[in-house]
Amino acid sequence: MSNQLTHLDERGHATMVDVGDKAVTTRTAVAQGIVQMQPATLAAIRDGAVPKGDVLAAARIAGIMAAKRTPDLIPLCHTLLLTKVAVDFIIDEPGSRVWITATVRCRGQTGVEMEALTAVSVAALTIYDMAKALEKTMVIGQIRLLEKQGGKSGNWQAGE
Numbered sequence: 001m002s003n004q005l006t007h008l009d010e011r012g013h014a015t016m017v018d019v020g021d022k023a024v025t026t027r028t029a030v031a032q033g034i035v036q037m038q039p040a041t042l043a044a045i046r047d048g049a050v051p052k053g054d055v056l057a058a059a060r061i062a063g064i065m066a067a068k069r070t071p072d073l074i075p076l077c078h079t080l081l082l083t084k085v086a087v088d089f090i091i092d093e094p095g096s097r098v099w100i101t102a103t104v105r106c107r108g109q110t111g112v113e114m115e116a117l118t119a120v121s122v123a124a125l126t127i128y129d130m131a132k133a134l135e136k137t138m139v140i141g142q143i144r145l146l147e148k149q150g151g152k153s154g155n156w157q158a159g160e
Contacts, residue, residue, distance in 0.1 A: 016076045022109040027150035029104050031116035033143035035127045036097045041135040045098065045127070046091050052130040056089050059100070059130070063087035063123030067104050067115040074114050080106045082115065087123050100124055101146075113148050 009015045037045075045055045052058075067085040071077040084105040089098055102119035104112040124140045131138065147157040 014076065016078065017110075019078060019109040022152065024107055024109055025150045026105065026107050027111045027148070029111060029113040029116040029148045030101065030146040031113070031120045031144065032099065032101045032146050033120040033124050034092075034097045034099050034141055035124050036095075036139040036141065037131070038135050038137070039093070039096050041131055041138065042091065042093065042096050042098070044134055045131060046093075050131055051133060055127055055130045056098075059089070059123040059126040060087045062126040063100070063102055063119040066122030067102065067112075067119040070115045070118045073118060077114050078108075078110050080108050080110070080112060080115065082106050082112065085115070085119060087119055098127060100127075111148055111151055113145050117143060117145060 044050050048054055064085045064087055066073070068082060071079045082104060084103065086103045088101045088103075090101075092099055100120050100123045102116045102123065104116040104119065106112050120143050121140075124143070128138050128140060145158065147155070149155045
């Protein structure tokens with residue numbers, strides 16, 4: 001791993017990394033996070049009984065839209081032509097939480113890790129926003145990259 005900071009030029013000014021000479025490859029990233037909540041809140045989400053509407057449907061759309069808008073949200077991220085964004089949920093009743101997983105793919109010259117992480121983050125925030133009238137103590141956490149594929153550095157997967 002290089003010690004050179006890639007987002008700073010020789011004068012220490014912020015700069016976007018030039019990926020123009022990198023090979024175009026299929027890039028995939030998978031990120032995950034959770035929203036922890038009280039069992040009654042989880043039941044309301046599961047049963048479609050949240051006054052604002054279908055929480056998971058709204059969170060899925062928000063996550064997809066967020067992945068597409070990552071360069072507008074995260075400084076110095078490249079605009080990418082995403083070919084896939086999927087946001088999925090697992091309702092974990094014993095843990096009283098919703099697991100969020102986002103998978104993002106493109107054919108490009110830089111990875112989609114930030115897009116996957118942004119999708120999970122905004123999906124989690126949307127769950128919180130839609131259910132906060134039921135519970136303000138929900139906790140968003142454990143947002144992390146699970147795996148990435150493609151590019152010069154190859155494939156990577158988080159250890160369990």
